[in-house]
Amino acid sequence: MFLLWRTFSGYRLMHFAKPVYELRWADDIESELAEKPSAIGYEVVTRLPNGKINSNSLEITSDERWGASEDSGEQGSWRFLHNTDRYALSSFEVEPYSLRGLGPNKADRLKGKRFMLFPSEK
Secondary structure (H helix, E strand, C coil): EEEECCCCCEEEEEEEEEEEECCCCCCCCCEEEEECCCEEEEEEECCCCEEEEEECCCCCEEEEEEECCCCEEEEEEEEEEECEEEEEEEEEEEECCCCCCCCCHHHHHHHCCCCCEEECCC
């Protein structure tokens, strides 16, 4: 969680837009996606896993890892809008594949493959 301090209003809990998406798998072992993931909406969150703030630009980045080996997950960044004292989503991507679901043939080709959800890929 991130708090913003202002002299006259005190602390304020910051809110962040985060894409909502669904991973549709073509198989039961999660080795192949049935379709490329895309944002189907947005939700507002107050918690950014592993969130880090750049003290110069005030940009916040988040890197949430999943699974037993934490080798898949999602990454996002939010830029601070000085005129409104709010954060705006600047990028968000998902890395869905974990080594658990990938066989030796697919591991080299798909491990580390990321899908950009925001800004949306054309």
